[in-house]
Amino acid sequence: MVDHSINGKTALIAGGAKNLGGLLARDLAERGASSVAIHYNSDSAKAAAEETAAVIEDAGAKAHTFQADLTTVGAMEQLFADAVAAMGRIDVAVNTVGKVLKKPMLETTEDDYDSMSAVNAKSAFFFLKEAGKHVSDNGKICTLVTSLLGAYTPFYATYAGSKAPVEHFTRAASKEFSERGISVTAIGPGPMDTPFFYGQESSEAQAYHKSAAALSRFSKTGLTDIEDIVPWIRFLITEGWWMTGQTILVNGGYTTK
Template identity: 75%
Template sequence: MSNPKHSIQGKTALIAGGAKNLGGLLATDLVHHGAKAVAIHYNSAASKADALKTVAALEKMGATAIALQGDLSTASAVKKLFADAVAAVGRPDIAINTVGKVLKKPMSEISEAEFDEMDAVNNKAAFFFLKEAGKHVNDGGKICTLVTSLLGAFTPFYSSYAGTKAPVEHYTRAAAKELGARGISVTAVGPGPMDTPFFYGQESADAQAYHKSAAALSPFSQTGLTDIEDVVPFVRHLVSDGWWITGQTILINGGYTTK
């Protein structure tokens, strides 16, 4: 039986990278389960239309919603995002960071500029999102960061992607310890390769075929990949009745990798 204390009903959420794909679906799912207000973050003008479309959908469902733009690769931008979200919809009960950037290249070909960009998006932004979430999320709140199932892989070519997502595991543990006294749970979720443009833009036809057959449950998936619809219920659980799970990184991938 659901504990009203950890219900999504009447809660306020902030979703970084919430314009489309997994972030957009998480936003609509939270409202479907009772969230009253959602702040949707988007990175740049390229995703503004998607963010506004998601906001319109949330408003049609009866929620208060706002779209907030920001390049979260600086601490000041993350701080501004939380300040703007609080001003617009109130202090969040739920903060979810889905922001990420993929680069598939041999280590020998990765430039310093490419590494710095990956580090800023996947590592630095995640750290300061957790920092600001710790300051602004209400007591008893929930914080979740999207990482990657490649954290459980022994594979080439993703060194800068998995490597810059890996620190989030420790940030999650540290934040869970530091915020536990306020009843705040902190988790990370690592989906397998997802059936979104985020995946297809990086992979050759051969690589796509491999990833679509690599998970133990691939034969039972429509795409062979992790569908965003398979990830959403787990995140919803972690930010509601699953509050007792904290400090953990959970891989959701149908048996693609494990730890």
């Protein structure tokens, strides 16, 4: 029988320094992961990555931190190579990297489009490619997308539009990697209570989003909290392995398909 628990497993988390990725890294260590590799993008996240690493070590797991701009193929290849060198193998790979932009199409520049596409689509594709090359047999891969994939809304064309391809990347990868027993999924949270949300939204828009989900009044913020998403990722990369090729919107009834 294949062991689908997290006990003794290794995990690579792109964007694992803070917010959702940081909480997931801590959670996996506390639940028995033997080693966690934490990727972070810029110098501004270095302190958070080191803090998360310290919590992981306190939980009895080994922690490794790597800085990289994952919008280039070479950097993605190096990240996976470094993670394998540090941990010996990768059993679980989770990509929480993303960039949000709320902007009317008529004001969107070519640089805006290229940047959003590079962070949300290109990096996701090559993360899946490298994960397919390096993740252990019967391993697990999960990518964060957005619940806006189920929304009919203006102003998020480059954000939702650059996340949308990941839904098909996930389906394709799940088919191509299935011969090795690897499951591949994507999770689309609703608007989350993180700095990424507040930096894009006016006070009026914040108030709307905090009341838009069917279960908003039962949430501590009205938004999707990172604590709401971690159990879903944990399930999909452990006992929930039979779910593969799917994009799941986890948002308290904010949107649906």
